Amino acid sequence: MxxxxxxxxxxxxxxxxxxxxxxxxxxxxxxxxxxxxxxxxxxxxxxxxxxxxxxxxxxxxxxSLKPLANNFGNCNGVFPATVLKIDTRPAGNVTWYTKPKSVFMHFQQSSDIPSGKAKIPALVWKANQRKLSVFALKDGKRPKENTELYHAPFFNVYSSGEVCMGTTSLKTLAKKTLLPFMQEWERLFFDSVFSHALNNYTDDKSGQCVWKSLVNSKEKFPVDMLKKNHLTIKNIL
Incomplete structure (x- = not known):
């Protein structure tokens, strides 16, 4: 004081x-x-x-100004419209969302799910240089503070939303500015091998069967199967 x-x-x-x-x-x-x-x-x-x-x-x-604590606070050009919040403090993070799209997913052979392209729901991402959390949305509209979040329907994701990245190297994130930082996290997430069920959604047989039926098909992700985690955007900002 x-x-x-x-x-x-x-x-x-x-x-x-x-x-x-x-x-x-x-x-x-x-x-x-x-x-x-x-x-x-x-x-x-x-x-x-x-x-x-x-x-x-x-x-x-x-x-004479001090540099930002995190390089992802810098942006070369207009801020991406998908960004929801940026916190440039030493322990800060970036929160953004992505619309439904097709991605290539790698599954461990023991999971009995083939690797290949699959359509995924809209997602909300929250990350710093060491940690990533992912949540699901029911539609691709820009979320608001009161928009409900759902469990991300992927292996390697805890019920809290935090992602287990295993032995994935995060060194490539250190000097990335905002947009490359976001793109790199998404690449690291989908380039990793989905191997372990860490929450109730992917642990039950219906959750695993969803990916088995979606991979290498043109079917949209069945968003009605998403499970609420009782959080809103406001809770994670």
Missing amino acids: TNITKLFNQEILPETVIVLYGKPDRDRTDKYVELMQVNEDAELVNAHPLTLSESVELAKCFS
């Missing part, structure tokens, strides 16, 4: 406003940058084009 009180006692006032002008139908790099000063009455004065010396000072200011 002592440290916070000191911060409250420090007077911080606006000094400068930078305005970026551009036309929606023009190239995104075609911009006009204007700088305005803020006087004692909080009025914007002395508007003028950003000078070279002011640009240098601005660059110095940005370069």
Whole structure:
């Protein structure tokens, strides 16, 4: 509280406003940058084009910022529309969703399920650089806070949603920016061998038979078979 009180006692006032002008139908790099000063009455004065010396000072200011704790907090371009939340703190994570699609799935031979392409339901993913959790959705619409989640109907997934990645190396995730980070987690998940039933869904015979009938077929995943885990999006954000 002592440290916070000191911060409250420090007077911080606006000094400068930078305005970026551009036309929606023009190239995104075609911009006009204007700088305005803020006087004692909080009025914007002395508007003028950003000078070279002011640009240098601005660059110095940005370069003094601490880097993000996780590289996945960086994004080269527009943020993917599938992202639901990003937490860039050291213990932070990314939460995103994917629509129903076909993927190649690898099953252990002892499971008596052939490897091949199968259609999967919409999924919600939550990951940091060390851990992944996966949940299922009943439709491919962008989920809201109150959207219900279901157990992900895969082997190697605990009832909590956390994925057992076995001996899979996660070194490739360390320097990935946002979109490559998400894509790499999805690749690692589906490139792994689905081998062990870790929850009630995939442990029962009906759950295993679903994949046996879906692999190498054109059938959609039967979302009515998904089992509720009594969580919503809000619970995992």
